[in-house]
Amino acid sequence: MNRSFFRFFVLLVLCFIIVWPAFFTDAAAEKPKIANKKVYRIAGEKYLAPFSYIDESGQFTGFSIDFLNVIAKEQNITFQYVPMDIHQAIQALKAGQVDAIMGLKYSATYGDTFLFSNPYFTMADAVVIPKQIEKEIHTLADFQNKTIAIRDEPGAFTLLLNVRRANFQLALNSKDALGFMMMGRADAFLGNKWTARFYLEQSGRSNDYVIRENLFEVPVDFSVVVNRQNESLLSIINFSLARMQGSGDYQKLYTKWFGETEEQVHRLRTWITLLLVTILVSLLIVWMIYMWNKRLKQEVEKQTEALAKANLSLEAHQRAIEQSDAFKTQIIENVYSGIVTLDEDFLVTSTNQRACDMLGIQLGACRQKAYNIPLLQHILNEYAAVRKQESKGQIFSYEMEYEKAGKHLFVLYRVIPLYDQSDMLTGYLVTLADRTEERMLQHKLTTQEKMRALGQLVAGVAHEIRNPLTSMKTFIDLLPRKYESSSFRDELLRHVPEALQRMNRIVEDLLDYARPKYPRRTIIDVSSLLDSLIIIISPTLKKENVHLSFAVEPNMQLYSDPDQLKQVLLNLMLNAIDAMKESAERHLSIEMKVEGETGCIRITDTGCGIKESNLSHIFEPFYTSKSSGVGLGLTLSYQWICENNGEIEVITKEGHGTTFCITLPTTDKEGASP
The missing domain is CATH 3.30.565.10 (Histidine kinase-like ATPase, C-terminal domain)
Structure with a gap:
């Protein structure tokens, strides 16, 4: 391998690394089209600062509201924000009084009732404790016989199930739960660190408490929740969220409310690591190609020999399949019941001898319309009358009486829909059983x-x-x-x-x-x-x-x-x-x-x-x-x-x-x- 080729390869790798991020920012799905400007009512908690809260001027504001305002402007729609407690918001969404809830944590309780958007904010819950007991709390087990203030919400107790003999003080919102702790009615507060930090600073007592972030490793996602009938609004939110994350608008909004974080530093380190790994992997690939070319001749000989063996095995397998098909054909041809297969257009694709005798057709008379055969026509007419009421996979079975050559005959027939692996209808199986002697x-x-x-x-x-x-x-x-x-x-x-x-x-x-x-x-x-x-x-x-x-x-x-x-x-x-x-x-x-x-x-x-x-x-x-x-x-x-x-x-x-x-x-x- 000469030096010029190596320089060309390194230059190609660098160009690939530079162009790579563009795929994450420029590639996006087709933007949903909004025919007319529509108004949506969005419910949100009024004490969930800095995500959604009422400021000193009485304005309902927060990170979640700014996030949705960007979407509304981009999509030419209007969001009306309604401050509510979490339980009021859930009931309002169920009753159709609001179109969505912002800032709701994902919960399996509502997974079957509502649709959750992609998370627009991810974090881990933290614990706020007074500095007086800071040295006493190191693990979750240290909360035994202590009272923890939490917001009353779906799944609120999930993180504390393993803490034995712990008491809970429930509150309608995070602000009230923090108030219980500051009034001495609880020993600690469990919730998101941003809300805790906001209200502690607002009360001027942030120096009296410590926020522990390392006790819980389970991430918590904030999403927008809609009814299952409102998938169009969910698509708009998911589309705009992906675009904001790719264009950098989301990071600007995040910095406005939360400032620079360790996540950005972590992301930079990740990109550097990815760059180094890419270079090393590329060099390794080049070395492997060189070694592979060196051993290609030997490998081709081995593969040729293996291919010859595989060909012999394939021929043996093919003979086994032919024998199996012949065996199955003999069984089908000699069963007492008639068997007819139809395609999705009701054309006869195969029959056995018994079916031909009962239908009065020649063996192998395929590709003719089933409706041209009197007995099949009657069966399919009966099936067409009831198949809309039948559930998928249900077998239609019925006994009919008909006259043939002056004799009354009784036939028990079944119509079975056939589906392929992708669950698409491919045809029908009709079985015919002569029950004249039995009757x-x-x-x-x-x-x-x-x-x-x-x-x-x-x-x-x-x-x-x-x-x-x-x-x-x-x-x-x-x-x-x-x-x-x-x-x-x-x-x-x-x-x-x-x-x-x-x-x-x-x-x-x-x-x-x-x-x-x-x-x-x-x-x-x-x-x-x-x-x-x-x-x-x-x-x-x-x-x-x-x-x-x-x-x-x-x-x-x-x-x-x-x-x-x-x-x-x-x-x-x-x-x-x-x-x-x-x-x-x-x-x-x-x-x-x-x-x-x-x-x-x-x-x-x-x-x-x-x-x-x-x-x-x-x-x-x-x-x-x-x-x-x-x-x-x-x-x-x-x-x-x-x-x-x-x-x-x-x-x-x-x-x-x-x-x-x-x-x-x-x-x-x-x-x-x-």
Whole structure:
């Protein structure tokens, strides 16, 4: 390396050092534009000298006010300053009576409520103590059993949490807290040294006290605080603060109020140190470049060898990825569910074989619009209607029925939004599960359980119909002999139609119960529903010697499927009758009343109750304690109540009977027509 090159390098380093500071003063963000001159109300403490205070002439002044005046002039806006106590200022900001608070210390308490500007003044809290006890105080532990005057503000006790048995004298502001100390009501004052120094000099007693600055190392920042809706004002303040610090205006303002400080000397030393370090680092870099060039050939050979090894490893890794992709593809192609992926424009990007079979498209038929495929069109229309109400990441799942080739098919589908690493929507995943066989099996099991209950009812109905048939037969046998008797004809005309009407009503209700219907919710008159149930269940109640009592709130209505609700109540009543076969007292009670926006139905029996070990299984499919039946009665009852936006609860004790509580809505909360 020749001497001329070295001189050129040193000259280049010096030029870089000279130009470097310009980047901190000239570089700035684009100045925010202010359309019209706006007036902001700024709250500040009136006893926080020299930052904000009322001087002898009654003028509200201070470093914070001068700082904001520079911003107002630069940004062509107006600040109106309102002197307040700190707690008044915080409440005023919350209520929107002021736009900002100046000179507020950062506190996590208000971190979620307000926005804090970049700090425009940083310092560490100091302790003021009388000279009489100066030799007694060396560490924080020496404040045990002493009283410390502090300003009542958020986080005021944070610095003194580790001082045991210390007492505190709270004041609304720093001036009052210093007054407590000077009156002898406190042994020390904790706060910022500038405020303490100002009021001590103002009182003429600065020689009686000592300010200790080395007890706390935690910096305290003064910031301007605004509501979260006022980010524009915060941007103006942060922008102007950065410009003032870069241009030197801030330092001039600081010198006006606080004079020259050790910080400036420290900054100069820092720049000198930085200059020396830069020169040394530059020389080191030059030496390293020289050594690097010397060893470049050897390093290239090593890297070439390493690159060859890496290439072999990369090829092996690529083969592993291909095998993994093939494995995943086989899994996706052979799962029972259909899988479809869409991009953000709802174009089909991939499908598996099962999805193609269900959608009726060719495998690999990508880049076609999903809305051109009938089944996907229906799914996406349903999703579009509700996705604005769904929270991010929530899976949209629904079961639909559609007709294909003359057959009714049931499909459970899910729509899952897909996002990239930057949280941007990239497309959708649609899964399709054919539940036709499951629904058919469920329908068969439901019919089987219903027929079992129907058979139990028929036995009682047959007994109930026998009585009116017997009376009708008696009248028919007597008809040839007593037809001429007017009293006999009157009795015939009164009893026979009544018996026929009773039999017809029993048969109609029984057929209505057995007739399959699709779920259809509507407003139900509870009294009419209960009357039809009593007609069906009365023969069985008489046969089993069960006493029935019921209490129904007048004009009570429920919003539910009447057939499903009737079948649920009939299942629970038949179960109650079975549970009371071995009981000495056989009493079945039904209570129906409105509780708030829901209706409550309670069915209580005096039967054997349910064992605690069996209670958690009673709603499980095929679980039964009876010798007959398939164990689906309570399972279906639970399902039907849930389908009608209701709940079912069991209260039981073995040997003391059981109560089933059903709650259902009284109105259509979704606003759908019945």
